[in-house]
Amino acid sequence: MSNVIVFGATGYAGGHIVTELVTRGHSVRGVARSLPESAPEGVSFMAGSLHEADFVREAVSDADVVVVALPASATTEGGPRLVDSTPAVIDAAIAAGARLGVVGGAGSLQVAEGGPQVMDLEAFPAEFRPEAANHAEVLQALRAAPADLDWFYLSPAGGFGAWAPGERTGTFRLGGDVLLADDQGQSNISGADYAIAFADEIEQPAHSRQRFSVAY
Incomplete structure (x- = not known):
């Protein structure tokens, strides 16, 4: 089993x-800005920030896999975006010999x-466009990372979030750079099924240095 550290462990994804x-028996450490009042059995937590390079380097030093599950936009006005701290995370993962997995x-x-990006469509909600654009920059930074970094970036379906939690089904499709949708044009994935796809990639790497996607 792997030693996995998860930044953003108290968030939805x-x-x-x-x-x-x-559940699969991995050793998991969660990182959040403040320690949760209660934690799932088998999970240890530490307080800290991905945006503090020294903390990140020390926190991931014995990790096999580093998971980043954080908003891509700044959480405070004038604060760092995820892409601003990505170079330090990349360096820390390389130094630890760890794989880097990003919730995209x-x-x-x-x-x-070959078509337009989803966020470039007129129908895409304007209030979500900054977050989408910042996430795209994180993906670009990963693609430009040194060859000795093994990373993956898993993009969820369009309908993914705490507002549409869904259920655990264990049945879904994997894709590449094109948004997956069903016959009715709906693109959805539950939080639990997204996590299954993410954990599967940790256990059985199939998308080294790639972005892939998941949906029903």
Whole structure:
């Protein structure tokens, strides 16, 4: 089993990933800005920030896998974006010999092969566009990372979030850079099923230095 550290472990995606990994018997440490009042059995927590390079380097030093499940935009006005701290995370993962897995966004997926990005569509909600654009920059930074970094970036379906938690089904499809949708044009994935796909990639790497996607 792997030693996995999850930044953003108390968030929606991070929380589901932590639960799935613990269920599978992995050793999991969660990182959050403040310690939760209660934690899932089998998970240890530490308080800290991905935006503090020294802390990140020390925190991931014995990790096999580093998971980043954080908003891509700044959480405080004038604060750092995820892409601003990505170089330090990359360096720390390389130094530790760890694989880096990132919870990505759906906005940078293409509508169709060779087509526009989802976030460039007129129908894409304007209030979500900054987060989508920041996530796209994180993906670009990973693609430009040194060759000795093994990373993956998993983009969820368009309908993914705490507002649409869904259920655990264990049945879903994996794709690449094109948004997956069903016959009715709906693109959805539950938090639990997203976590299954993420944990599967940790256990059986199939997308080295790639972005891939998941949906029903």
